[in-house]
Amino acid sequence: MPRYLDRDRIAIVAAVVVPLVVSAILVPFRESFSNTNVALVLVVTVVAVAANGHRLAGALAAVSAAVWFDFFFTRPYQRFTITKSADVQTAVLLLVVGLAVSQLAARARRLHLVAITDAGYLARLHDTAELAQSTKSPDTVVDHVAAQLTDLLGLRGCRFEYGSLIGHPPRLEQDGTVIWDRRRWDVERLGLPDREVELRTFGNGHFYGRFMLDPTPGTIPSLQARLVAVTLADQVGAALDTAGNG
Template identity: 50%
Template sequence: MENYRTPVLTASVLAPPAVCALLIPFREHFDNANAALLLVVVIVGVAAFGIRLAGILAAISSAVWFDFFLTVPYDSFTINSSNDVEQAVLLLVIGVAVTQIAIWGRRQQAEASRRRGYLDGVITTSQAVATGASADDLIEQVRAELTAVLGIDGVKFIAGSNQTHAPRLNPDGSVTRGSQVLKVERDGLPTNAEIELTVQHAGETRGRFLLTAATRVARPDLEQRLVAVALADQVGAALSTQEPIHPHI
């Protein structure tokens, strides 16, 4: 977004007066409502980039220059017609509304893309298990997936059934430290200790992933945490038939 933020902000301010100026030769011959609709198209075009400030600036700029160039008295910020006042206000209101809708749409698209990425990761891991990939390769793949899904610094795997008193990512997606349930979305994952994600299959512990979030606050949501559990379960299924060559990865 940073690559095009400045050009979009510039266009949001300059495009409306440019459009209004182009309409000056025709302003005596068409209804201002048509000009307002054309400016709405400009606002929609700017808002489509999903930058709230740009959409709002385009709405304000459209309302101001619609008033200045296209309402009587011309070349003045005074409006004599109540209809023109309504149209200028509607331009502003519609512009802000369109911007909010565009931002919501982009967020929904990003969320869908993120979920698709999670699903792809789980499917790829399942395929690796099904095709008999080595335990070491599978663990390495899941380590990378866990780091990306949870937004953490790193992951290491330790084979065996021994467990520690470290904070734990549970099968239901909750994170606990002892008996205390941590509010991950609000406070983030613990940064002062590794978080244990148990690797199990058929009720038997096969190992654990130790998750590290030491240098940044990671706030994975419940869905992300459940994906992490699903990935660990895939490793558990693989370890039910083979042991890793390197038990500490």
Template identity: 55%
Template sequence: MNAEFREFREFREFRDVAAVTAAVVAPFLAALALVPLRTSVTHTNLALLLVVVVVAVSALGNRFAGALAAVSAAAWFDFFHTVPYQSFHMHDRADAVTALLLLAVGLAVSQLAARARLLGAAAYTDAVHLERLHAATRLAGTTRTPEEFVRYVGVELTALLELTGCRFEYGTLTGRPARLQPDGSVWVDGWDWDVDRQGWPDGEIELRAVAAGHYQGRYMMTPAPGGTPPPLESRLVAADLAGRAAAALDRARQPAGNGTAGNS
């Protein structure tokens, strides 16, 4: 699942590069192709055709690519379709208004398209996280031993948070390492660490495995040096996985028949 998410991220990065290239080239080619029509089609309609190109680039790329396409479309509309031709000067006020409207509409559309793309990416990420939690739930219900499930969660944490190391410690708490909290925040010496701005703190980070108020142990996690910290959603999923590992251990340590009602 982590490999699938990484492939999706790499595809998005490739698409962003392709979109920026298209933002520069596509409006130029479209404006050039429309040159034979500039005497038979109104400037307003030509501008609308160039807006279509901006929409296509925005749907492919990000906000920057969409905005760049809008600027490029307005510039090449001026160059090829307003008098004097092959010049970035305009003598007609109506042409200037059309070019400005093309730029404004293109910028607005690019922002809307980029927003829709971000929502789609967020939906995909949420689906990946949900499947990860469902997989853990299914596995916890099998005949695997709690220790095997604890190791499984460690592997999932390594993939989810892109760690270089992750081990589980049974027993009492020792030391004062940085701690990943259940709410996704990170504490360092009792202070709230701004992980989104500062990145992971140095050294190992503990993630306590607690279920029903019972402490079962902790995961000691080693982030990649200089790596980008995962978003809050990923940190919350990590805390949830640790809680499920603790629940598996807690169930295994309950006396047989605990919690069942006796016959009266």
């Protein structure tokens, strides 16, 4: 988790600093380049920050680029004042285009990561389904899924309990949410609760048991990961139901 926080901080700092640095480098050449060309260079800078950061970083980079364009490249120089209407239009366009392009770049990067992640999730589901079909022992599927859940959700441990429910621990629901004391737990902000979380297993409408998830403090599994976890538990339920009816 700290690694992602550090990366976010770096992206925010870069969003503010990089357009300033690029603008300072271009200052000696401002009489040779038109302000339109300078604005285009700054848009490229915004895209570079957004592609390696996130939406907020891209938006800050766009604002920073517009501010430093005004400060360094519109008369009077070194003042946040614009006297020429053409420069006003260029500054506004730089801000608008920078914001739009930065959001597109951040979205493209996000979609690329999701695609890679989804491939991993699909592989987990495929491997589990294949094992459920090839083995005659549902316990093998249970053990396999327990290991998958540990890795998928970043758990300290995971065990399976057969039979009836005991106690009222936090529960991972079918929609990926976590319910604790009849209230929805904010996983995105707080991570999983600091105690065992149950993931119930059903097969053909019958309750067969539950996985008891032991979360690692500070780990925040994504909604996608939690939904895959629920699907894996359903595969165990199907395997247990098939064995019970076999």
